[in-house]
Amino acid sequence: MILNITPIRAIDWDSPGRRLYHIPFTMDGAWGRVRVPLCVICGPRPGKTIVAIGGTHGDEYEGPVGLKNLIGTLNPAEVVEGRVIVIPVLNVPAFQAAQRQSSQDLKNMNRVFPGNANGSITERIAHFVTTEVLARADVVIDIHAAGSTFEIVRSSSFHHVADPAMFAEYRATALLFGMPFVMVYTSGMGTALLTEEAEKMGKITIGGEFGFGASTDLDGVRWAHHGTLNVMRHNGLLASPMENIVSAWVDKQRVVTQTDIDRYVTAPVSGISEPLVPLGSYVRAGVPVARLHDFDRFDEPGVDICADQDGYVLVRRFRAETNQGDVVMVIGQEVPE
Numbered sequence: 001m002i003l004n005i006t007p008i009r010a011i012d013w014d015s016p017g018r019r020l021y022h023i024p025f026t027m028d029g030a031w032g033r034v035r036v037p038l039c040v041i042c043g044p045r046p047g048k049t050i051v052a053i054g055g056t057h058g059d060e061y062e063g064p065v066g067l068k069n070l071i072g073t074l075n076p077a078e079v080v081e082g083r084v085i086v087i088p089v090l091n092v093p094a095f096q097a098a099q100r101q102s103s104q105d106l107k108n109m110n111r112v113f114p115g116n117a118n119g120s121i122t123e124r125i126a127h128f129v130t131t132e133v134l135a136r137a138d139v140v141i142d143i144h145a146a147g148s149t150f151e152i153v154r155s156s157s158f159h160h161v162a163d164p165a166m167f168a169e170y171r172a173t174a175l176l177f178g179m180p181f182v183m184v185y186t187s188g189m190g191t192a193l194l195t196e197e198a199e200k201m202g203k204i205t206i207g208g209e210f211g212f213g214a215s216t217d218l219d220g221v222r223w224a225h226h227g228t229l230n231v232m233r234h235n236g237l238l239a240s241p242m243e244n245i246v247s248a249w250v251d252k253q254r255v256v257t258q259t260d261i262d263r264y265v266t267a268p269v270s271g272i273s274e275p276l277v278p279l280g281s282y283v284r285a286g287v288p289v290a291r292l293h294d295f296d297r298f299d300e301p302g303v304d305i306c307a308d309q310d311g312y313v314l315v316r317r318f319r320a321e322t323n324q325g326d327v328v329m330v331i332g333q334e335v336p337e
C-alpha cells in the first residue's frame with residue numbers, strides 16, 4: 001500500500017530503479033487530495049521514454065487493469081535502458097464514480113488538454129500530464145475503450161499524419177498491440193484530446209479502443225499489458241524478444257480508416273437498433289447492416305440502414321435505444337500497405 005503522497009516537485013523521474021507514487025491534486029471546493037497513481041521505472045542508462053496511460057475516462061477498464069498488471073509483473077531489472085512512466089488511472093474521480101467524466105468538476109479529461117494550472121481539478125491533472133509527463137515522452141500510449149454507447153472494433157489507433165516516415169512509425173507501433181484492427185482516424189470528432197496534445201509535441205502517439213460496455217475485455221487487458229511491453233522492446237527498453245500477441249481468432253491485422261465524418265451513418269429515425277452483421281465484418285455497398293425498429297408500429301418491418309460503401313463495419317451502436325441523429329454505424333476502408 002502506498003501510504004504517502006508525493007508532491008510533483010519531489011517525483012524522482014531519473015534515478016535507476018522503480019518508484020510508485022500517489023501524486024496529490026487539491027480537490028475543488030473541499031479539503032483533501034485526489035491521489036493519482038504513477039509508476040516510474042528507469043533503466044541504468046539513458047534511452048527513450050515510453051508513457052502509458054489508462055483511465056483517461058473513468059468507465060474504461062482494460063487500460064487500468066492491463067497497466068496495473070504490467071506494474072505488478074515487470075521486473076525493473078529487465079529495463080536495460082530508458083524510462084517507462086505508467087499512470088494506470090488518470091481521471092481518478094471519474095474512475096471512483098465509474099463514469100466517463102470527473103465527479104468533481106464534471107469534465108471530460110480527454111477534452112481539456114493541454115490543461116490549466118489554475119483550472120478545475122481535471123484541467124490541473126491534464127496540465128501536470130502535459131508539462132511533466134508528455135514533455136518527457138518519446139512515445140505516448142493512451143488506452144481507451146468504446147464506452148457505453150458504441151462498440152468499436154478492437155483497435156489501436158492514431159491520427160493521420162502526412163509525413164510518410166512518421167506514418168510508417170505510427171503504423172508499426174500501433175501494430176505491436178496485436179489487435180485485429182489499427183484505426184487511422186480524424187480529429188473531426190473532438191478537440192483538446194490527450195493524444196492530440198502529445199502529437200502536437202511531436203511524440204509517437206497511439207490510442208485505442210481495447211473493449212466496450214464498461215466491462216473488462218479478456219483480450220483487451222492482454223493487449224494493453226503486453227502491447228505496452230512490445231512498444232518498450234521496439235524502443236530498446238527491454239532486451240527480451242517481441243511477443244506475438246495477435247489472438248488466434250484474428251486471421252490478419254488490418255489497418256483501416258474513415259476520416260470523413262460525413263460518412264458516419266446517423267439514424268434517420270428514432271428506434272431500437274438491431275445489428276444485422278457482426279462488427280468487424282466486410283460488407284458491400286447496399287447490404288443492410290442495422291435495422292431501427294419502431295415498437296409503436298410492431299406490424300411494420302422497421303427501417304434498414306444499408307452500407308453506403310464497401311468496407312469493414314468499424315463501429316456499431318451498442319445501446320439499443322437510438323435517437324434520430326445518433327451515429328449507428330461507421331464503415332471504413334483498408335489502408336493499402
Ligand SMILES: [Zn+2]
Nearest residue numbers: 057060144145
Ligand atoms: Zn475513452
